[in-house]
Amino acid sequence: MHELSIAMSIVDLVEEEMAVRGVEVEAVHLKVGLLSGVVKDALLTSYEMACMQTPLEGSRLVIEEVPILVDCPNCKVRRPVLSVQWFRCSECGTPTAEVVEGKELIVTALELRQ
Amino acid sequence: MNTEPRLVEVRKNVLKQNDIIARALRDQFRDAGVFVASLVSSPGSGKTALLERTLTLLRPHYRVAALVGDLATENDAARLSRSLAPVKQITTGTLCHLEAAIVQSALGEWDVNHLTSFSWKTSEILFARRHTTSARISGLCSCR
Numbered sequence: 001m002h003e004l005s006i007a008m009s010i011v012d013l014v015e016e017e018m019a020v021r022g023v024e025v026e027a028v029h030l031k032v033g034l035l036s037g038v039v040k041d042a043l044l045t046s047y048e049m050a051c052m053q054t055p056l057e058g059s060r061l062v063i064e065e066v067p068i069l070v071d072c073p074n075c076k077v078r079r080p081v082l083s084v085q086w087f088r089c090s091e092c093g094t095p096t097a098e099v100v101e102g103k104e105l106i107v108t109a110l111e112l113r114q
Numbered sequence: 115m116n117t118e119p120r121l122v123e124v125r126k127n128v129l130k131q132n133d134i135i136a137r138a139l140r141d142q143f144r145d146a147g148v149f150v151a152s153l154v155s156s157p158g159s160g161k162t163a164l165l166e167r168t169l170t171l172l173r174p175h176y177r178v179a180a181l182v183g184d185l186a187t188e189n190d191a192a193r194l195s196r197s198l199a200p201v202k203q204i205t206t207g208t209l210c211h212l213e214a215a216i217v218q219s220a221l222g223e224w225d226v227n228h229l230t231s232f233s234w235k236t237s238e239i240l241f242a243r244r245h246t247t248s249a250r251i252s253g254l255c256s257c258r
Contacts, residue, residue, distance in 0.1 A: 006128060006129075010128055013126050017124055017126070023122070027119070030128075105128045106127050107128060108124065109121045109123050109124060110122050111119045111120070112119070112122060
């Protein structure tokens with residue numbers, strides 16, 4: 001359950017942005033890769049707790065999940081993997097660890113209070 | 115009146131600080147030619163047993179070392195010490211994963227240039243250097 005410390009990092013980061021930009025935030029948009037090690041539901045619950053008694057209390061966390069893409073050494077293109085437990089090109093089955101997408105944990109945008 | 119939500123793009127990496135340290139560690143191991151493995155799996159699945167056997171078999175031929183993470187006890191380090199390889203325990207309290215900074219500080223006085231192999235487990239980490247193998251290290255590992 002490291003989601004709470006991640007939620008607190010998100011709150012810190014957004015509070016900094018709010019101060020710099022002089023805005024109020026209604027929702028935080030976050031990209032979460034399937035290899036980021038973060039469980040979406042646990043993060044949503046933690047976010048609510050992390051926001052308590054901060055300027056973000058009552059704000060929403062909007063999570064966009066990012067699928068895993070690898071560079072297939074055989075097909076020479078980016079492909080999805082068969083599954084998290086089956087790290088092979090979904091087309092030709094070649095094993096590969098060259099992950100190009102799916103590790104993200106990025107705050108992408110802030111929805112401002114009108 | 116405009117009712118569309120107003121969005122500002124930010125693109126900030128939540129784990130930026132961890133990634134910076136993890137990259138520095140990865141570079142440090144690569145430069146020293148140390149092979150690094152991170153063992154992560156379910157409780158009771160045999161990480162310590164695998165590591166104990168691996169360290170025992172490798173130690174006569176390679177300079178191996180291990181870092182072990184546990185919530186409360188030093189039992190794993192005690193078990194692995196029987197292999198006679200250098201072993202260090204990280205006790206994390208309530209934290210169930212090792213962050214890059216925790217690994218960095220646990221490495222402490224160990225001179226990675228004198229290792230051939232290193233491993234950790236978050237329970238455990240195994241370090242091993244082979245002059246032809248480049249180091250791999252995962253930035254953040256979890257012990258679920």
